[in-house]
Each structure stands twice: as structure tokens, then as C-alpha cells.
Amino acid sequence: MQVTVHSSTREVLAVYAIDEARMELVITLAPNYPLGAVKVECGKQIGGRASSRNVGMQLTIFLTHQMS
Incomplete structure (x- = not known):
């Protein structure tokens, strides 16, 4: 898993790859x-x-309720 944080845009990019399969968030x-x-x-x-x-x-639901 590769995680990149862009603090100026308040974004986190997460890329998870196994062989040919890949997921990006x-x-x-x-x-x-x-x-x-x-x-x-x-x-x-x-x-x-x-x-x-x-x-x-x-x-989205998980992250929204982390601070409650």
C-alpha cells in the first residue's frame, strides 16, 4: 500500500496493489x-x-463517525 498526503489540498491518496489488481482511493x-x-x-x-x-x-461513514 502506498499512501500520499497532500496537505495543501487536504487530500490523502491511497493505492493498494496486488499483482494485476489495484484499488485507488x-x-x-x-x-x-x-x-x-x-x-x-x-x-x-x-x-x-x-x-x-x-x-x-x-x-465515508467510517471516517465521518471517527470524530463523534
């Missing part, structure tokens, strides 16, 4: 985080689009 924190919502975008993923959306929604 971009997590963007709101300027008023933890009050503002976390935005999660899924790039290439091992599963289909439904799987990608599911991972994005689950990660």
Missing part, C-alpha cells in the same frame, strides 16, 4: 473538518462499479 477533508463532511472518491478497483461505490460509502 482519494480522501478529501473539508476545510472545517471534523465539522465538515469527508469526501471519498474511488478510482480503479478490484470489483465492479457497485463494489467501488460500496467501499466509498462505507469509508
Whole structure:
């Protein structure tokens, strides 16, 4: 897994690769985080689009509730 943090844009890029399979996530924190919502975008993923959306929604919910 490779994680890159871009503090100026408040983004974290995570890339997880095994052999030919690869998953990319971009997590963007709101300027008023933890009050503002976390935005999660899924790039290439091992599963289909439904799987990608599911991972994005689950990660968004998880990160949103970490500060509560």
C-alpha cells in the first residue's frame, strides 16, 4: 500500500496493489473538518462499479463517525 498526503489540498491518496489488481482511493477533508463532511472518491478497483461505490460509502461513514 502506498499512501500520499497532500496537505495543501487536504487530500490523502491511497493505492493498494496486488499483482494485476489495484484499488485507488482519494480522501478529501473539508476545510472545517471534523465539522465538515469527508469526501471519498474511488478510482480503479478490484470489483465492479457497485463494489467501488460500496467501499466509498462505507469509508465515508467510517471516517465521518471517527470524530463523534
